[in-house]
Amino acid sequence: MNASEQTRPIVEVAVGIIIDEQKKILLAKRPEGKPYAHYWEFPGGKVEQDETVLDALTRELSEELGIQVTRALFWQTIEHDYPHAYVRLHLHMVRQWAGQATGLEGQELYWQQLKESQLADVEPLLPATVSIIELLKLAGI
16 A cells, blocks of 8 residues: 555654664664554654654654764655554665764664674564665665
8 A cells, every 4th residue: 555545644754774884774672652662663753843854863863862963865765554653754874973872762772784684683673674674685785
């Protein structure tokens, strides 16, 4: 199902694919009290009204991780239909930032090396996170 076929509101989400110098990607564990609590995902969050996607990404990564994005490049947009929400994920590659990523909301963080043989060392993965990791592998990242 795509956005034109579904009737629920679309939740716009800014997603940061944070990649370090060793080409590891940062995953965060969803905190208690949120849908899919304890599932692993890429950091980011909802785009607020009157906020650009890039502004939302910068705000969310600062609030969640304590980092200041100095460079983020839009990569692509994907959509996912969850039981609780239909989301449009705006994926950005983040390779430059200031500060050290820390789970400011009490969430665990994990730097994952992409591997051909498996999706990730941590689980469970949020369903859209599985799709993003597969896209990253296809792109050779």
